[in-house]
Amino acid sequence: MLRVLMLSWEFPPFKVGGLAAHVNDLSQMLVQKSLEVHILTCSFPGAKEYEVVNGVHVHRFDAYAIPAPDFLHWDLNMNLLMEQKAIELVRKYDIDIIHAHDWLVALAAIGLKHLFRKPLLVTIHSLERGRRNGLYNDGQRMIDQIENLLIQESWHLIVCSQYMQSLCHFAFDFPQDKMSIIPNGVRYKEFNIKLSKEEQKKHHLKYAKPEEKIVAYIGRLVPEKGVNVLLGAIPAVLEKKPNTKFVIAGEGWHRKELERIAQELGLNNKVLFTGYLPEEDFLAYLNVADILVVPSTYEPFGIVALEGMATKTPVVVSDVGGLSEIIDHHWTGYKVPPDNSHAIAEALIKLLDDEKLRQKIVKNAYEKLIHVFDWEIIADQTIEIYQKIFKEWRNHWWKTRKDHLKYQTVTKRKTTQQKEKQLNS
């Protein structure tokens, strides 16, 4: 049985982005398929230092033990503490593979790799140059270089889309044959809830008047999510479809600016900023939404589109990054050019008008979910990579003395050294 140590700075219930959910869902499915999975993640007040969650061993450490003036310093300090705890875990559980998620754990992962000579598998969920649409200061350049180092140090790299594969290949000269594309998944069965008419009415009223259709957004309020582009589309939609309400769910440092834009456009009554949605309202929100919009200008994958597909909500997405690959235009959703309010408005009007088109999209999207984005399929693909890299490593000379003895490998290097000795003697 393979023993995997996953390094992730976030893990439920501590969630910042989609990474926590990804690591959680993947690890649980891997355990169901008989792997031993250990997650090492940052602690938070009240969290247990060690617990087993649905078969997954979750280890936490105090990530704030070294003071830091800002997030970047905090992260690098955190890596020292993470590595300290990981050394203990690798020794205790005789870990076979180290699996790191994103640059935030890069330094700990690379340190462990060299100390224990274990294969390092890396999943890159996004890249700094994409998140910020360029690199504009030393902090961003530093993150970019850390990402590059992590990628180069990996035995194998997992990316979530063709877009990310080509970005890693062209930005960092990383060979294509050391990369695998495994998409993110969604627990679509859990999203498939049926609200009673009363519940539907109750939840609808939280966001809009009974006669209004709801166009929903959910996600972080940061520039690369393109909410400002969506706001730009609203006047044109309202002109044709006045009974439409736009609901923006989520938080982020860009929120004030977005609220200002909405005010300047005179949309106060037609746009609702909800802030963070409580966990229990999340599924109901997507259920009462008539259309979900994902207007990102950069999106390595776009898991929110899958969530919309899972709740059978028609999805309009920007034709960027991973979203381009999730959605087949006019078949499993609608794709519009990025940064184009006019195109979003047109797509929304078309979908709001055409009930049959909405039904067709929803049906096709759900079928694609089952066949491509099921966690079971994703776990199988991940296990295949684990087995491949473990086999490669087992037959490779790059090991500790202990592992050489364990796997009884006569390495190429040693054979060469012996031959040299013989020649010399």
Next chain:
Amino acid sequence: MTSEKSLSGVILVSFEYPPRRLSPISDVVFQLATFCLKKETNVWVVTFDDWRSDITNENGIVVNRIPNHIPNNISDLTIILNLKCAYQAAIAAIMHEHQVDIIHLFEWQTLPLLVPWDGNIQPKVVYTTTSIQISRENAHFPYHQGLKKIEEKALKNVDLILVDTDQLMLNAIEEYNLDPAKVITQKIRQRKIAPKIFQQYLTLLPSEYKEES
């Protein structure tokens, strides 16, 4: 008296090594490396250089000038935290292939290495310094508090600390609540420092390693 031959290998880890000189430490590391070699002890120097990255054999001393993978940084602290990866890769590569008895680190720039190790590595660890955080800068701000905490955690994992002055020894013991037995004054600017440090190495080895001469 003990025989110096009992040492198999020493790794010297320093932010500077000739021809790069930022302080007297650079030459101390060189003298020590040369002395180790004279005593038939394998010696590796793992160091950083602004303008070169290579592994060279300099008259028997294997010098690994680590690569700087992350040249853009936002502070001195991020520089040393990011360099830690390359230091560790170089040290680990030596340890996996050779018998190493002592890892000797010099000055605060190498301290991040020691935090994760947490006393969990086989060779004994020696640290030489001419300052501690409170003697360099105050620790009123999170940035400096971070440096101080790293120093505190690192020094807990060292087997022997060689400090430049008696006052520094007292400050380090008091500030970090260190075992006084493992903090020793070893003046940097003195002649023939290398044999003295080498002698200190021998005191760290288990008794069966030492041969009576």
